[in-house]
Amino acid sequence: MSIKSIFWDFDGVILDSMHIRDVGFIRILSAFPHNAIDELIRYHRENGGLSRYHKIRYFFEQILGEPISEEEVNRYADAFSNIMREMLVDPANLIQDANLFIAKHYKDYEFHIVSGSDQNELRFLCSKLNLSQYFKSINGSPTVKNKLVAELLGEVPYSIDEICLIGDSQNDFDAASLNGISFWGYNNPSLKEKGYNYIESFSELKHI
Known part of the structure; x- marks a missing residue:
């Protein structure tokens, strides 16, 4: 059929968009150690189909070993989205x-x-x-x-x-x-x- x-x-x-989404994660997480951000970028590139919500939670819980609330995840995700809306509209x-x-x-x-x-x-x-x-x-x-x-x-x-x-x-x-x-x-x-x-x-x- x-x-x-x-x-x-x-x-x-x-x-x-992968390279631009790299930039988004680097910017929203700029207050954290570079090696931790580098680890997230590797995870991001290896798991392209997973959402930013999952990746933000992964960064805090698995890489940093810290809890993060749903409200905080959404706050980081909103900041990420604002960057994407600016950078990804280029044809x-x-x-x-x-x-x-x-x-x-x-x-x-x-x-x-x-x-x-x-x-x-x-x-x-x-x-x-x-x-x-x-x-x-x-x-x-x-x-x-x-x-x-x-x-x-x-x-x-x-x-x-x-x-x-x-x-x-x-x-x-x-x-x-x-x-x-x-x-x-x-x-x-x-x-x-x-x-x-x-x-x-x-x-x-x-x-x-």
């Missing part, structure tokens, strides 16, 4: 290979975004970057990705074998696998090495 709906990850697939950060495919085929498939990025920020960026028109829905954190996928599966009018998720992280694969939909890796060769379906370039893609 052919694919009719594609769930898209955002960071690293549609927008090249130069769009990944052209994927965006050309999206603009060409958004009427051929039903597209949705499922991202670890903050949902309000995500919708703001998609509006500013003129992407909203291509997607039936734009979904983000603080809801975790596997739950976002599960909730969306209850809304789209297709069976699970007609839906796939395109992402650049192990977390994306896990969200797809847990929900029984197919997964295609992109922009992360380690996913290809693991034997997952892999898109080298959307310009060379024959079918999904």
